[in-house]
Amino acid sequence: MKQYTRDSPVVDIAYLARSEHRVPTLVALTERPRSRSELCELAGVSSSTMRRTLDEFDDRLWIRKDEYQYVATRLGEAIASGMEDLIERVETERTLRHVWHWLPDAIGEFPFKTWSELTVTVAEPDAPYRPVGRFESLLRETTTVRSLRPEVALMDPCFDVLHRLIDEGVDVTLIDRPECHEYFISTYPDRSSAMMQRDNFTVLEHDDLPPYGIGLLDERVTISCYEQDSGTVHALIDTDAPAVREWAASAYETYRSDARRVEPQTSVG
Known part of the structure; x- marks a missing residue:
C-alpha cells in the first residue's frame, strides 16, 4: 500500500476537505476577484478564519492579491476545477x-x-412511492411507450396515465411475464379488455425477463429496480444519455424478438 507523506498531494486534498468553506471559497475566486469581507459573507465564516484560509491559499500559490481583493491564479483554477470534479464524482457514487x-x-x-x-429516485421509509411518482411524471410527457417489465406503469397512479395515453392514441407496447399479465387482467378485467382491443396497445409476454425493467419514452430512458419476490419498486433511474438509450433499445428489441403476442380474446378472464 502506498504511503502518503506530508509532501503528498493527498495532504492538500485533505486540507481542502477538512472545512466545508475552503473549496467554495477557492471556486468563488475563480469566478472574479472578491474582498475578504465578501468571502466571509459568502462562506459564512469569521474574518479571522477567512484570513487564515487565504494565507494558506497564498502559500500554495493558488491565489494572488489585487489591491484589497483576491483572485485565483491558474494553479488555483486547476485545483478548484479538480475538486469540483471530485465532489461531483463522489456525489454520483453516493447516489x-x-x-x-x-x-x-x-x-x-x-x-x-x-x-x-x-x-x-429512491424509495424512502417516509416516501415509499417516490419512484412511482417520478415515473408518472415522465409518463405524462411522452407520446410513445415501449416497456420491458412494466410493473411500475401498472401501479396507481401510473396506470391511470397509461390508460389515458392509450385513449389518446399513443402507441404503447408492454413486454412482461405471463404471471404479471394474468394478475393485471384478473384485477382490472373490464379496463384491460377494453385496452386490449385498441390497435395502438400491444401486449407481449416472455418467460425469461431480467430482474429490472426498461422504459423507452420520448426523451428519457427509465430503469426500474424491483424487489425480486414482491415486485416493490425500490428505485427508478432515468436519463437522456444516448449511450443508455442505445443499450436499452437493443436490450428491449432482443426480448421483443422472442416474445409472444397476447391476443385480445385471451385477455378476458
Missing part, C-alpha cells in the same frame, strides 16, 4: 451505491460521465 446491486451490469461498463447523467 448509486445503494442501488448498484439492482442495476444491469451494463451500467457499470459506461464511463463515469454517463453515470453523472443518471437521475436516481
